[in-house]
Amino acid sequence: METDANERKSLSYSEDKGAQWESSATYFQHHSQATLVIFGFQARDYMMNYVKRTMQISVNLKDVFLYDRLTCDKCYGKLPNPSEFPPKWQQGCVKEIITRRINSSAIIHFHTATNSRDDHLKKMRFL
DSSP states (O other): OOOOHHHHHHTOOOOOOOOOOOOTTTTBBBOOEEEESSSOOOOOOHHHHHHHHHHHHHOOOOOEESOOOOOOTTTTTTTTTOSSSSHHHHHHHHHHHHHOOOOOOEEEEEEEGOOHHHHHHHTTTTT
């Protein structure tokens, strides 16, 4: 990694430190999506922003299911399951960050392999 500013400029390295994306259709609304299910969710900015944007544009969204990770048949039951996903103290913070300044009645559900819905379990285990 080149840190010298002059050397970076001579090599035409980018000055931009992050990608910014602006939607070209700022008033777009999706009327068909009622459920959002994400496997492998982590409380990272880019994932929370994705959920937030989806909740903004999906006007009929009722439920958002966020799962911790995928498991296949070979590792199902062998990997340690976290006791809570994310930890209870963090769930409120994640919900607050996602729903801040948006108008959505969708309910956010946090799930692990041990408390998943039956219809999601098949997808989660690659069945």
